[in-house]
Amino acid sequence: MKKIKGILFDLDNTLIDFMKMKKMACSEAAAAMLGAGLKIKAENLADDLFKYYLNYGIEGDYPFTDFLKEHNAYKDEILAAAINAYNRVKSAFLEPYPGVIPTFIKLIKKGIKLGIVTDAPSLKAHRRIDSMKLHGFFDVVVTEANKPDPKGFLEAVKKLNLEPKEVMMLGDWPEKDIVGAKNAGLITCFAKYGQMENVKEKVEADYVIQRIEEVNQIL
Ligand SMILES: [Mg+2]
Known part of the structure; x- marks a missing residue:
């Protein structure tokens, strides 16, 4: 593993x-x-x-x-x-999905570093993170990432002082989050719970989860 x-x-x-x-x-x-x-x-x-x-x-x-x-x-x-x-x-x-904060706490106790890679404009992204009271959890926040461009993923990985193969990307948008992270050499996890409509294409992620808590079962 x-x-x-x-x-x-x-x-x-x-x-x-x-x-x-x-x-x-x-x-x-x-x-x-x-x-x-x-x-x-x-x-x-x-x-x-x-x-x-x-x-x-x-x-x-x-x-x-x-x-x-x-x-x-x-x-x-x-x-x-x-x-x-x-x-x-x-x-x-503006609230996180249920389970986000307990999941983060477990991950941090295990020594896992956490970050965000989003396409959202910087100020809007930070306002959302702040409203959800999540700002203290992240070692890196990359905004305006223009996914699936690998640049944003690689920038985040570098700021975590890790190698791409040591980092997993979790996202709901197959063409952006999964394809982009895979091309950057990251491990990928598809957040099936976040998909807007039923995603028709096959999602080539290493893992697929139905609830965010399941992240802990992967590690
Ligand atoms: Mg998304």
Whole structure:
């Protein structure tokens, strides 16, 4: 068995249930828009908003503005209600998956070094890590990694003072997290619990886990 001395984690949908949070936030924003007087067919508004968010780019700041303008329905009072509702859910929901913190504590007791490799913009990534109160756990945080580019993985491995073959990458996105880490020479673990839709392609990871706690069984 390979000796794993460090683990790198993807952030969104690996440590934090990001899509679920966005979906809930969009649904609250839809209700708030209607409450503020938006005249649009209401049935699918939450879904439409969420799709808009996905298409616009999940890190976007202005999808609601664009959505309203595109529907000729822009009013400051409607946008204000949407943003407030969205932010209420977002700040209330930003939590790690259950099991993350106990898992980290066990790993650290075993002397495993922990890190993050994420594509998220630096400030947003650090705000999420801080909100989840996870900042003390990591020896390295690499943001804007542009996965599957091997550079971010290798930068993190180097900062851990380890060799790629001593480090495992855990992530939910096969083409980015698994392919990228494998090409950088890391051990790979697929976070099946974080996948958005059923992943159709075969995932060529060394390990597959259904819950984050299972990481401890690999070591
Ligand atoms: Mg992810």
